[in-house]
Amino acid sequence: MEFRDLKKQYQVLKEDIDASIQKVMEDANFISGTQVAELEKGLAEYTGVKHCITCGNGTDALQLALLAWGIGEGDAVFVPDFTFFSSAEVIAAVGATPVFVDVEEETFNISPHSLEDAICQVIEEGRWNPKVIIAVDLFGLPANYPEIRKLASRYRLKILEDGAQGFGGSIHGKRACSFGDVSTTSFFPAKPLGCYGDGGAIFTDDDETAKILQSLRVHGKGEDKYDNVRIGMNSRLDTIQAAILQVKLRAFAEHELSDVNEVAKNYQALLTDIICKVPKVPEGYVSSWAQYTILLSDEKTRDMLQMKLKEQEIPSMIYYKKAMHEQAVFQGMKQYTELRISSNLCKRVLSLPIHPYLELEEQKRVYEVIERLIRVEE
Numbered sequence: 001m002e003f004r005d006l007k008k009q010y011q012v013l014k015e016d017i018d019a020s021i022q023k024v025m026e027d028a029n030f031i032s033g034t035q036v037a038e039l040e041k042g043l044a045e046y047t048g049v050k051h052c053i054t055c056g057n058g059t060d061a062l063q064l065a066l067l068a069w070g071i072g073e074g075d076a077v078f079v080p081d082f083t084f085f086s087s088a089e090v091i092a093a094v095g096a097t098p099v100f101v102d103v104e105e106e107t108f109n110i111s112p113h114s115l116e117d118a119i120c121q122v123i124e125e126g127r128w129n130p131k132v133i134i135a136v137d138l139f140g141l142p143a144n145y146p147e148i149r150k151l152a153s154r155y156r157l158k159i160l161e162d163g164a165q166g167f168g169g170s171i172h173g174k175r176a177c178s179f180g181d182v183s184t185t186s187f188f189p190a191k192p193l194g195c196y197g198d199g200g201a202i203f204t205d206d207d208e209t210a211k212i213l214q215s216l217r218v219h220g221k222g223e224d225k226y227d228n229v230r231i232g233m234n235s236r237l238d239t240i241q242a243a244i245l246q247v248k249l250r251a252f253a254e255h256e257l258s259d260v261n262e263v264a265k266n267y268q269a270l271l272t273d274i275i276c277k278v279p280k281v282p283e284g285y286v287s288s289w290a291q292y293t294i295l296l297s298d299e300k301t302r303d304m305l306q307m308k309l310k311e312q313e314i315p316s317m318i319y320y321k322k323a324m325h326e327q328a329v330f331q332g333m334k335q336y337t338e339l340r341i342s343s344n345l346c347k348r349v350l351s352l353p354i355h356p357y358l359e360l361e362e363q364k365r366v367y368e369v370i371e372r373l374i375r376v377e378e
């Protein structure tokens with residue numbers, strides 16, 4: 001069993017993907033070929049956002065967004081304490097100060113309550129200028145944007161949606177990567193919409209920001225890349241990756257998103273009686289299931305379950321073992337609010353195999369291992 005079966009996906013889409021790659025080879029338009037612009041158009045249409053600017057990867061996408069807004073030294077950026085390192089890394093990379101915020105146990109996403117507490121603490125201290133909230137759509141589920149937007153308006157902050165894991169999710173029909181003032185995603189192969197290497201994209205409705213982003217991703221270009229008006233990066237999506245993504249986006253929209261939701265529904269039905277904590281999807285929300293993460297009662301049970309699964313050759317992963325404030329590089333940074341839930345989750349989470357091509361039989365095998373262990377535990 002594969003944790004995320006990219007080989008199976010390729011077998012299904014092989015004919016179209018091979019033809020798509022072949023075309024790029026023949027045209028030899030490896031950088032900024034027509035497929036890149038076509039893909040950007042398709043992604044903008046899918047998410048319902050005016051501008052899509054593709055780039056080298058999901059980390060660059062976040063960093064480019066902060067650069068476009070001129071975020072840097074003296075600025076505070078709020079970020080969930082329970083996320084992949086990139087979400088916080090980019091804040092420090094542009095010279096700003098990351099302020100870690102606790103998450104909710106039910107959704108794994110940023111807690112609006114903890115967020116407001118952190119914002120107030122930073123304002124009261126007066127040392128940093130609060131500027132941006134980075135909200136992460138963790139494991140495929142959009143963050144609580146209705147509440148986050150209220151706080152952003154109240155305290156005049158921008159929202160940067162880190163949709164690296166969230167592409168395809170939605171709230172009342174409004175799609176992920178449309179919730180931020182700027183939103184980003186990643187096409188790392190294992191993400192909900194992945195390519196065959198590194199890739200990323202940035203989304204915004206704001207014309208001026210889009211223009212700056214287009215310049216920043218190509219060495220801060222002005223008229224062309226030999227006219228440089230700002231310090232930028234070299235961060236473009238390869239034409240080959242764009243060509244692959246054109247095929248994959250079609251499959252994603254046509255059946256993969258609904259197939260993976262079917263898999264999640266089956267897990268939910270199988271596991272409900274056994275584990276008290278299966279991932280919660282709030283009313284009106286749709287997840288794109290980058291991960292299916294369950295919550296065990298304690299670290300010992302979690303580690304035992306992972307071992308038992310491994311004995312049956314079932315892969316599982318711990319996302320994440322360490323909270324942001326526990327990472328060596330961030331140790332000693334001031335905490336503005338309690339980060340209790342985040343630390344506790346690191347001891348209890350376990351992510352199970354999930355992808356659109358996972359068979360019901362495979363899911364039943366996962367369930368059986370869990371069922372056996374939990375029964376022994378009781």
Ligand SMILES: *Cc1c(COP(=O)(O)O)cnc(C)c1O
Nearest residue numbers: 057058059084086087164186188
């Ligand atoms: C994967 C990921 C990123 C970074 O994406 P890359 O394309 O690997 O640079 C950023 N944020 C989150 C939450 C991620 O999961």
